[in-house]
Amino acid sequence: xxxxxxxxxxxxxxxxxxxxxxxxxxxxxxxxxxxxxxxxxxxxxxxxxxxxxxxxxxxxxxxxxxxxxxxxxxxxxxxxxxxxxxxxxxxxxxxxxxxxxxxxxxxxxxxxxxxxxxxxxxxxxxxxxxxxxxxxxxxxxxxxxxxxxxxxxxxxxxxxxxxxxxxxxxxxxxxxxxxxxxxxxxxxxxxxxxxxxxxxxxxxxxxxxxxxxxxxxxxxxxxxxxxxxxxxxxxxxxxxxxxxxxxxxxxxxxxxxxxxxxxxxxxxxxxxxxxxxxxxxxxxxxxxxxxxxxxxxxxxxxxxxxxxxxxxxxxxxxxxxxxxxxxxxxxxxxxxx
Amino acid sequence: xxxxxxxxxxxxxxxxxxxxxxxxxxxxxxxxxxxxxxxxxxxxxxxxxxxxxxxxxxxxxxxxxxxxxxxxxxxxxxxxxxxxxxxxxxxxxxxxxxxxxxxxxxxxxxxxxxxxxxxxxxxxxxxxxxxxxxxxxxxxxxxxxxxxxxxxxxxxxxxxxxxxxxxxxxxxxxxxxxxxxxxxxxxxxxxxxxxxxxxxxxxxxxxxxxxxxxxxxxxxxxxxxxxxxxxxxxxxxxxxxxxxxxxxxxxxxxxxxxxx
Amino acid sequence: xxxxxxxxxxxxxxxxxxxxxxxxxxxxxxxxxxxxxxxxxxxxxxxxxxxxxxxxxxxxxxxxxxxxxxxxxxxxxxxxxxxxxxxxxxxxxxxxxxxxxxxxxxxxxxxxxxxxxxxxxxxxxxxxxxxxxxxxxxxxxxxxxxxxxxxxxxxxxxxxxxxxxxxxxxxxxxxxxxxxxxxxxxxxxxxxxxxxxxxxxxxxxxxxxxxxxxxxxxxxxxxxxxxxxxxxxxxxxxxxxxxxxxxxxxxxxxxxxxxxxxxxxxxxxxxxxxxxxxxxxxxxxxxxxxxxxxx
Numbered sequence: 001x002x003x004x005x006x007x008x009x010x011x012x013x014x015x016x017x018x019x020x021x022x023x024x025x026x027x028x029x030x031x032x033x034x035x036x037x038x039x040x041x042x043x044x045x046x047x048x049x050x051x052x053x054x055x056x057x058x059x060x061x062x063x064x065x066x067x068x069x070x071x072x073x074x075x076x077x078x079x080x081x082x083x084x085x086x087x088x089x090x091x092x093x094x095x096x097x098x099x100x101x102x103x104x105x106x107x108x109x110x111x112x113x114x115x116x117x118x119x120x121x122x123x124x125x126x127x128x129x130x131x132x133x134x135x136x137x138x139x140x141x142x143x144x145x146x147x148x149x150x151x152x153x154x155x156x157x158x159x160x161x162x163x164x165x166x167x168x169x170x171x172x173x174x175x176x177x178x179x180x181x182x183x184x185x186x187x188x189x190x191x192x193x194x195x196x197x198x199x200x201x202x203x204x205x206x207x208x209x210x211x212x213x214x215x216x217x218x219x220x221x222x223x224x225x226x227x228x229x230x231x232x233x234x235x236x237x238x239x240x241x242x243x244x245x246x247x248x249x250x251x252x253x254x255x256x257x258x259x260x261x262x263x264x265x266x267x268x269x270x271x272x273x274x275x276x277x278x279x280x281x282x283x284x285x286x287x288x289x290x291x292x293x294x295x296x297x298x299x300x301x302x303x304x305x306x307x308x309x310x311x312x313x314x315x316x317x318x319x320x321x322x323x324x325x326x327x328x329x330x331x332x333x334x335x336x337x
Numbered sequence: 338x339x340x341x342x343x344x345x346x347x348x349x350x351x352x353x354x355x356x357x358x359x360x361x362x363x364x365x366x367x368x369x370x371x372x373x374x375x376x377x378x379x380x381x382x383x384x385x386x387x388x389x390x391x392x393x394x395x396x397x398x399x400x401x402x403x404x405x406x407x408x409x410x411x412x413x414x415x416x417x418x419x420x421x422x423x424x425x426x427x428x429x430x431x432x433x434x435x436x437x438x439x440x441x442x443x444x445x446x447x448x449x450x451x452x453x454x455x456x457x458x459x460x461x462x463x464x465x466x467x468x469x470x471x472x473x474x475x476x477x478x479x480x481x482x483x484x485x486x487x488x489x490x491x492x493x494x495x496x497x498x499x500x501x502x503x504x505x506x507x508x509x510x511x512x513x514x515x516x517x518x519x520x521x522x523x524x525x526x527x528x529x530x531x532x533x534x535x536x537x538x539x540x541x542x543x544x545x546x547x548x549x550x551x552x553x554x555x556x557x558x559x560x561x562x563x564x565x566x567x568x569x570x571x572x573x574x575x576x577x578x579x580x581x582x583x584x585x586x587x588x589x590x591x592x593x594x595x596x597x
Numbered sequence: 598x599x600x601x602x603x604x605x606x607x608x609x610x611x612x613x614x615x616x617x618x619x620x621x622x623x624x625x626x627x628x629x630x631x632x633x634x635x636x637x638x639x640x641x642x643x644x645x646x647x648x649x650x651x652x653x654x655x656x657x658x659x660x661x662x663x664x665x666x667x668x669x670x671x672x673x674x675x676x677x678x679x680x681x682x683x684x685x686x687x688x689x690x691x692x693x694x695x696x697x698x699x700x701x702x703x704x705x706x707x708x709x710x711x712x713x714x715x716x717x718x719x720x721x722x723x724x725x726x727x728x729x730x731x732x733x734x735x736x737x738x739x740x741x742x743x744x745x746x747x748x749x750x751x752x753x754x755x756x757x758x759x760x761x762x763x764x765x766x767x768x769x770x771x772x773x774x775x776x777x778x779x780x781x782x783x784x785x786x787x788x789x790x791x792x793x794x795x796x797x798x799x800x801x802x803x804x805x806x807x808x809x810x811x812x813x814x815x816x817x818x819x820x821x822x823x824x825x826x827x828x829x830x831x832x833x834x835x836x837x838x839x840x841x842x843x844x845x846x847x848x849x850x851x852x853x854x855x856x857x858x859x860x861x862x863x864x865x866x867x868x869x870x871x872x873x874x875x876x877x878x879x880x881x882x883x884x885x886x887x888x889x890x891x892x
Contacts, residue, residue, distance in 0.1 A: 052501055073507045083495055085502035089520035098516075099506035143502075150506065345694035349706055352691050356713045356767065359724035362734055366727045373732060375741035415627055418620040426617060434621075437628045442818075443871065444632065447827045447842040451864050452635030454849055455642065455857060464630070477631045541718045542827035546846055556828075559719050563832075571727060574720040581715040589711070 003028035003063060003186060004049075004154065010057035011044055018044050020210040022058070026188065026203075031180055033189045033197040036207030037233070042190045043158055045207075049188065050156055051075050062153060078147030082159040086131040086139055086146070092118070093127045096146045117149040118142075120179060137168045144176065148183060155180065155187045161196065173199050194234055198222065206230055223261075227337045231259040238262060238307050239336070248302040249281050255335035264332035265308035267297060269318065271325045279333065281306070281326040285318055299326060360578065367571035388572040393558055398580075401554040404468075405537040408475035409530045412483045415476075420484070421518065424491045425500065438484035441477050446542035449474055454546060471547050478543070479533040486529035490522045528591050535584045538577065636868070642861035656862035666863065669839035674870070676755065676840065677823035680762035684819050685812065687763070688770030695771070696778040707775070714768035718828035725752060725761055753833055761829055766819050773818065777811030809885055813878040820874050824867065841867045 002025035011019035019041045026032050034042035047053040049060060051072035059068045067075050086095050093114055100110045118124045121141040131139055140160050147155060157176070161169045177200045180187045191197055197204050198218040206213045206221065206229075214221060214230045225231040231239050238260040242253050251258075271280070283301030290296075294309045295317065306326060310316070318324060367385065371378030388394060416438065423430045441449065453474055457464040464470055496518060503513035541556045550557065559573050646653045660666045695706055716724070728735045729752040736746045750756055781804055789799040805812070827842045836843060841863065847853070848860030 050505060052504070072505050077505065079502070079505045081498055081502060083498050085495070085498045087499060087503075087517045088494055089517065098503070098508075102507040102512070146506070342697060345697040348690050348694040349698070349702075352687075352694075352767070353706070353709060356709065356764070359721065359728060359764070360713070360716060362728045363724040366734065372734065373737065375738055411627075415623040419624040422617065422620040430621070434624065437624065437632075440628075440632060443821050443875065445822075446825050447846060448825050448864070448868060448871075449632070451845055451849055451860070452639045453631055455861060455864075456635040456638045473627070473631050476627060535715065539715065539718065542842075545827075546850060549850070556719055559723070560832075567723070567726065567730075570723045574723050577720055578716060582712055585711060585715060589708075 001061070001064060002026060003030075004188075005061040006045070006049075006058070007061070008058040009045065009048065009055050009060070011041070011048060011053065012056045018210055019048070019055075022210075022212060024205060024212065024215075026186065028186050029184045031177065031187045031189065031200060031202045033191060033201040033204045034207060035191060035194060035197045035204050035233075036213075037192055039209075040207040041210040042207045046156055046158055046188060046190050049075075049154075050077055050079055076150075076152055077154045077156055078150055078152035079156040079158065080140065080143045080147055080160045082162050086142055088131055091128050091130055092123065092134075092142050095131070095142060096149050098146065099150045113149050114145075117145045120148070120182070121145045121175070136164050137172055140164065140172065141175070144179070148179070148185065153186065155185050157187065157189045159190050159192070162191070162193075169196070170199075176200065206233065208233075224334060225259055225336065228257050228259075231257075231334070231336055236262055236307075236309075238265075240304060240306070244304055248304055249279055251279055251333065253333065253335050255337065257336040259334045259336050260306075260328060260332055262296065262307045262309035263294075264328060265306065266327040267299070267308050267310055267318065267324050268327070269322065269324055277330055279328045279330060281328070283324060283326060285320050285322045285324055288318065288320055297324075299324060301326065363571045363574055367568050367575060369568065384566070384568040384572050387569055388576065393553065394555070394573070394576075397553050397555045397558040400552060401538050401556075402534070404471060404552070404554070405475065405534050407472045408479055408537070409483075409533050411472070411476045412479050412533070413487070413526055413529070416480070416483045416487050417522070420487050420491060421496075421514070424496055435484065435488075438480045441480050445478065446540075447546070449477060450543045450546040467548050467551060471544065471552070474543055474547065475533075475537055475540075478540075479529070479536055482529040482532040482536070483526075486525035486532075487522060490525035491518075494518075494521045524591060528588050531584050531588045531591070535581050535588075538581055538584075639861040639865055642858050643865045645858050647856070647858050656858055657866075659859065660862060660866055665839065666844070669841050669844045669863075670866070670870075672755070672838055673824055673841040673867075676758055676762065677820055680759055680766060680823050681816060681819045683759075684763050684766030684770050685816055687767055688774050688815065688819075689812070691767065691771040692774035692778055695775050707772070710768040710772050714765075714772065717765045719832065721761060721765060722829055722832045725757070725764075729757070729760075753837075755834075755838060757833055758830065758838070761833065762823055762826065765829075766823065769822065770815050770819055773815045774808075774811060777808050777815075780807060780811075806885070810882050813882050817875045817878040821871050824871055 004024075004026035006022050006024040009019050009022040009024075010017070022041075022045060024045075034045060036042045044053060048055050051067075051070060051074075055068060059066055061067065062075065086092075087098065090098070096114045096117060097110050100113060105113075115124065115127070118127055121144055123138060123141055123145070126134060126138065126142075131142070134142065143160070160176075161172055164172060173196055176189075189197075189200060201218055203215065204218055204221050205215045208229050214226050216224075221230065222234055225234055225237065228239060231237040240258050240260065242251070242256055242258055245251060245253075245258065271282075281301040281304075283299040283304075283306065285297055286300045286305075287298035288295060290312070291309075293312055295312055297308045297310060297318070299306045299308060308326060366372065368380050368382065369377035370381045370383075419434050420431070423434055453464075453470055457470060459465060464473070499517055500510075500513050503517060508516070538555065541560070544552065544554055544557060545560065548557075550561070553561070555573065555577055559570060559577075562570060562573070643656055644652055644654070646655065660670070695703055698706065725733075727733060729746075729750070730736070731752075733752070739746050752760075785803060786799060789803065794802070825842055827846070830840050830843055834840070836847070845860055845863045845867065848856045848863065
């Protein structure tokens with residue numbers, strides 16, 4: 001049995017069926033991300049796990065125990081929210097100590113643990129400041145400290161970095177991952193940012209309208225999206241209508257749509273010939289945008305618009321209007337459900 | 338582009354003079370004696386001395402303070418109970434609460450006192466007691482301030498999120514309220530209490546109608562002393578005005594401190 | 598995520614337990630006992646005959662026919678409307694001037710207005726007596742240069758009331774209107790200037806219409822204040838000039854036997870007038886307000 005099990009979870013709000021039969025397993029020490037667009041149900045599942053929401057149907061197991069009807073307090077979890085949930089009338093120290101004080105732990109023990117955990121998040125010197133004196137990123141680190149000082153079984157993070165500046169976000173992503181690995185704590189992370197999910201997770205579960213579209217490691221999800229939604233969400237993919245594609249070139253795909261990564265496509269001004277492993281298309285360049293290390297070309301192949309990313313080369317720059325040949329390895333043409 | 342600023346300056350200068358004259362005149366007059374011609378006959382501190390040694394003055398001030406305490410307590414408790422529940426659990430109810438709490442903005446003075454007097458005076462209920470009536474009417478009068486103060490505080494902090502965070506950390510509902518929500522509301526409570534105090538001090542209609550001569554606040558003291566010398570009344574006026582000024586300055590400071 | 602918030606609220610809504618709603622009760626009791634019940638009782642009384650307690654419309658007829666009540670109504674309406682209109686115009690000019698000032702100046706004048714707004718009722722009456730009473734400073738000064746103020750202005754009259762009312766309307770009205778000016782975008786003024794519209798035209802065609810809601814709200818508030826003013830009226834004119842608040846009070850308190858039914862009628866009548874003005878202002882707001890952010 002896995003450390004965490006969601007069994008056939010349904011959640012309805014009035015007429016809205018937000019979670020439609022979720023089955024999910026999470027191992028101990030795993031960093032799992034629930035990824036998806038707004039309204040797909042990922043936060044709802046997280047909140048059901050926390051106990052802040054009840055499930056309409058189904059069961060949740062934690063460490064072998066059925067916690068479906070437990071209160072949040074009974075579940076021994078920690079949670080970091082998107083909006084800064086630090087208590088404004090208390091200092092950092094008092095905020096972090098809050099949960100321990102409720103457990104009526106000894107004062108000296110509390111002091112020790114508070115200092116320890118603030119050390120881990122790197123905010124020891126702010127211990128006597130108030131939340132309003134801290135930046136957004138610092139506040140979230142205190143929120144993290146407040147959660148982990150309780151030594152929870154699972155750490156829940158509900159889009160904690162969505163309100164943080166992009167510059168700072170990257171640092172915090174690495175911080176959170178580092179702390180999670182150091183403490184070997186099981187973490188469930190919710191975000192709509194696929195790059196964030198890629199950077200931090202052991203496993204990603206992609207949500208679409210209340211159901212799990214695809215699960216896998218970041219590499220798997222990135223390299224092998226199984227559905228049109230997944231390919232779209234991960235971004236950058238060329239999603240081509242097979243029927244339209246068959247008009248331009250011979251391919252033996254069975255599905256309605258295919259996905260091709262822009263960086264898998266090779267462009268050259270002349271027809272390279274050779275390997276039956278590749279699909280070849282002829283087209284005209286309609287767009288060329290330099291992106292530093294790569295150049296993003298848009299090529300029109302008989303009505304089909306294809307994006308190809310090519311590594312920058314000072315001599316190899318091609319211009320708009322040029323006729324080119326695209327070469328795509330067959331294995332990189334992914335069939336989508 | 339600079340506009341000619343003469344018009345605003347003229348308007349505001351005239352306004353300032355117009356608004357300040359009564360106060361300044363009263364202040365000056367309180368130090369004079371026998372002003373029947375262009376200039377006063379003499380200057381004196383005796384009316385000030387009279388006022389401060391007036392045995393009825395300090396009890397009157399004390400009565401004003403005392404009578405404002407129960408309404409402040411009652412009103413705050415009542416509003417906090419209703420508003421807290423609404424903000425956290427039933428947001429849709431808030432507009433009804435607001436509607437009720439804003440009614441006293443229109444029903445002031447005579448309009449609130451007379452109906453209450455008419456209904457309860459002489460009845461065998463507890464409300465026929467004039468002091469009880471007074472406290473209850475004042476409680477209603479300060480509803481708008483208390484409501485605003487509490488409401489601004491509750492919306493300023495993200496109550497629902499704070500309560501969720503507290504719940505996850507193991508806090509019960511009452512514990513969370515006392516340790517987290519209540520401290521955040523203190524500034525609002527303080528501001529509205531000061532406003533309530535100044536309302537009670539500034540009230541004449543209600544106290545005259547309800548309590549008449551049985552409960553002499555400073556306003557009633559002033560009214561009853563109509564037959565005494567004008568300078569004496571001026572002193573009382575200055576004292577009262579200074580007191581309300583101090584209170585409203587305190588309110589101002591607290592409101593700005595919160596924002597800063 | 599807006600969706601989540603709405604979902605959360607939906608979830609809360611479906612748990613309307615009576616058990617949890619007890620916290621609303623104290624407020625409702627307070628309001629019921631001291632606002633609604635008294636007023637309802639007054640309404641009932643106003644329809645009752647004095648001795649018998651039977652239903653009648655006579656009381657209301659009397660208000661409109663008996664000269665005593667008619668005069669009181671007319672005086673109150675005249676005093677309240679005129680002082681409010683004058684007060685509103687002056688407040689508008691003051692608020693406009695304040696907005697033209699820099700930060701520091703604004704701070705100072707706003708403090709002054711706040712300070713003076715505390716000056717009302719009894720204390721204000723005495724101050725006016727000091728200046729304009731029979732031996733008021735101002736009166737004496739004028740006498741010394743040979744002018745008898747009493748020939749044109751008497752403090753203890755409708756004129757005096759009007760002056761005092763305007764005095765205490767000004768701080769209130771100005772403070773209410775100052776924020777309303779911030780809705781006027783400088784860009785509009787500049788555009789108007791480019792089209793060679795005079796300042797006056799700008800204000801009459803653009804500025805004031807946009808500010809109409811605030812102006813109407815302020816009017817309603819000032820009117821309500823004026824018509825229910827008690828202390829000032831009582832002291833300045835006692836019963837020599839009949840006015841509604843004083844008349845109503847004497848019917849319930851005072852040495853004569855109380856006239857509960859007539860007094861209730863008069864009180865309800867005053868409330869109706871006030872509500873009519875407030876509703877009228879709200880109606881005008883809805884009808885006339887063009888442009889801006891709705892409601």
